Amino acid sequence: MAETKKYVRIKKASVDGVWYADKIGNVYEVDRENCVSILTKRGIRGLSSVLREDVEIFVTEKRPAKVGERVLITVAAPIGKQAYETGDIFVAESLYDPFTKDIRVLGMPDFIDYNEYEVIVNNEVKNEEADGMKIDLNAMGDREIYAHGEAVMEAIKKRMFQAGFRAAKQAHRKLAGMNSKKSTQARRDEIVEQAKADVEKLANKYGYYYAYGRNPKAEFIVNCEKRTVVTILRWIADGQIVARGIAKAAPSDCFNVHIGRAIALRRALGLTVPDEYLNAPQPTEVRVGDVVRGKYADYYYQLCREGELGDDSYEAKIREIADGKYRYVGGGYDFIDDADLTIIDDSREEVGE
Structure with missing residues (x-):
């Protein structure tokens, strides 16, 4: 008697975050199953569960294929210019070699080795067809209907769990997004306040350059249209220009005159410009005056x-x-x-x- 196996092809991922969300189309051998989920063999990764509603199930037999039968490629080893993968399905065209049990299939120029395929004898579950299935409860016996009821309750529990899981994930993502926006705007607000204090400290006569004795005075030229701030340092005594510094917002950045003043002033004074001024996060909250x-x-x-x-x-x-x-x-x-x-x-x- 031919050996029978089951395989599943991933058709969809109805729950966010499942391991097979990026494995659509892949085929895995079945280890065991229940009415809700199927445990699959994932090679070195061991056993992993998939939801029955997310897969198509194939029942196969390990035997030579007959003409017209469909075969599932389970261990792909294409020859020459042939191109096929594990999980591909072909229709047997002829038995290429009765001794080796190799076959020719439609669409491939050379034979497929017996070790590469198994014969599909049934599609036990196919999602597109399952939607149209009807269950006649009146035709069931007591045991069958009780068993069916237990399976339905188990499926309902699973579905409720999935719905709750999806809702929790969506709420978590929404909350994370809100927190991210808040933290980004809050960080920009902190940097703007830091820039204001920085300018106040460095630009007045009791600040950084008072020790020179001639009291350099900082002037700011702001051009909002060109998104630039220029700082000019002059000696108060004679108005002579001591130094200049400039800050210009990148085309993709939001312009802020306070950050611009701090950058331009520090450049005029020959001081290091803090990284937070140069890479301030973009605002996320529209406010009056923006x-x-x-x-x-x-x-x-x-x-x-x-x-x-x-x-x-x-x-x-x-x-x-x-x-x-x-x-x-x-x-x-x-x-x-x-x-x-x-x-x-x-x-x-x-x-x-």
């Missing part, structure tokens, strides 16, 4: 492409955040839930920050 870049609504896009607007984006300063809207200086607003805004300047000097 300058933002947004996108025009869909019905403007055609006009933009035809050159009537010139660009499909706009820049505006936040005047008020209330009633689910970002209201802009000069008029106009965006709904908070639908807004796709990028903060390009969070200096907020005019709002006391």
